[in-house]
Amino acid sequence: MEKIKRGEESIWNLPNALTGLRIFLAPVIVLLLLKENRFKNRLAALAVGAAALTDFLDGHLARKHGQETRLGEFMDPLADKVIISASFVILAVRKRVPGWAPGIIIGREAAITLFRIYAGARGASVPASIWGKLKMNSQLFALVLSILDDDGTSHEDIKKAALVLTVILTLYSGLDYLIKAGKYLDTSEES
DSSP states (O other): OOOOOTTSOOSOSHHHHHHHHHHHHHHHHHHHHSSOOHHHHHHHHHHHHHHHHHHHHHHHHHHHTTOOOHHHHHHHHHHHHHHHHHHHHHHHHTTSSOTHHHHHHHHHHHHHHHHHHHHHHTTOOOOOOHHHHHHHHHHHHHHHHHHTOOSOHHHHHHHHHHHHHHHHHHHHHHHHHHHTHHHHHHHHHHO
């Protein structure tokens, strides 16, 4: 990916607006999840689905129209992390998911965000990997299943399997970024 030159980017574009909308959805989702209410749970699941759709659209539009910005590159994954982390914490408090799951997810997200900030300060860009994208999709799937919790045994089994897969992909994708850290940082030193 071509590096973005400072001073040549406009942060006022549709992809960044969609990312901003996703950040706005995070507290809405949390408020909907605070109390046990089937209707509010369904609204929260729809809001997560809308957030996933804007996540796809903002990246697609930014690449298609050449509107990639440093702000968007930083805020896009941050918006995802805020929605996923806050929602899983609320679900853990409500005993919908085990408390260790959000701990692992948030720990990985914090570590990789700090790495991206460090790499960015050194002039390097750390693009999303295929493992990071798979991790994000698995987190969204497990999150929606946990929000739409019901008493059925098959739903509970699918939810548990999705949560285990999410934790595995979360850990593996974080490890993948750390293994490739030297590659990202070496590239910044050559520039």
